[in-house]
Amino acid sequence: MKNLFNFLKQKGHGIQLIKEGSIDDFDKKPDLVITNQAWWNIENKIGKEAIKNNIPHITIEHGAPFFYQGGKQYYRKNIGAANIKLLWGRYNFDMMKKYGCQDEKLKVTGFPRFDNLLKIKPISNSTPRILFLSTWKIPGQIQEIWEETIKQVKKNGYSLAIKHHPQEHQRGYLINRKNIPSWVEIIENEDLYEEISKSDLIISTPTSVLIAALYFQKPIYCYYSIFMKRYWKGLIGFYSKFNFIPKPSKFKNYNLKKLVESNPNIEKYTKMLDYVANGIDGKSCQNVYNECVAIL
Secondary structure, three states: OHHHHHHHHHOOOOOOOOOOOOHHHOOOOOOOEEEOOOOOHHHHHHHHHHHHOOOOEEEEOOOOHHHHHHOHHHOOOOOOOOOEEEEOOHHHHHHHHHOOOOHHHEEEOOOHHHHHHHHOOOOOOOOOEEEEEOOOOOOOOHHHHHHHHHHHHHHHOOEEEEEOOOOHHHHOOOOOHHHOOOOOEEEOOOOHHHHHHOOOEEEEOOOOHHHHHHHOOOOEEEOOOOOOOOOHHHHHHHHHHOOOOOOOEOOEOOOHHHHHOOOOOHHHHHHHHHHHHOOOOOOHHHHHHHHHHHHO
């Protein structure tokens, strides 16, 4: 939300942040409530308070919509305790429509954080740099792919960097930090887009980082196989559309050199960016702002 908050401040608006408590705790009640989801926890509570106080509430897309089908908590006909839901792109609009959500509560604006992508220039390296992005909660085949990546990086003389998911710092690491070789770069900063832009292969899960990889036209590998217990429905939905992204398979060996040297299908990358992320035109903050003004 940082991008959006800065944009709102530039427009002369004050921002009040709340992580606990109640709207009633403020000396001055807000004119508008913005949250990143409105289905549960504090966001739902504040949303209900906003409705009670006749304060409009906008919720902005939470997480990566193309993996939502994998969790039953997202099979919803409603947007939670909010007036409208702002979406990354048409992909999420079509998905929410499939679940039975009303058209008038859905607006495609793009995602404010993606505006940052236009400020970064991607590079390639004479010695290929592999960026391995860890995850949390749902490991998939992360351990197997990580161990094989280590072997093949050494064999081919590549460089390797790993970035842990922020949640791992509180919930435990899926890749044990003590077992990471000393020659592997461990990325501690939060400037993930910059790290993606200067890498030659991105190894990750079906999360929002794929948008940056698509935008910078980087080869991608996902370590979630198509059939995983509890998540197979979401993964089938994801891979049916992102069918150009390699993944673990019983019929195909993991070949790092081949992945690094592959040429991304730019036409498919561009088409998916348009569908999922509204094209990345640098206007997402402005689009969100327009919806905020319209509802007041």
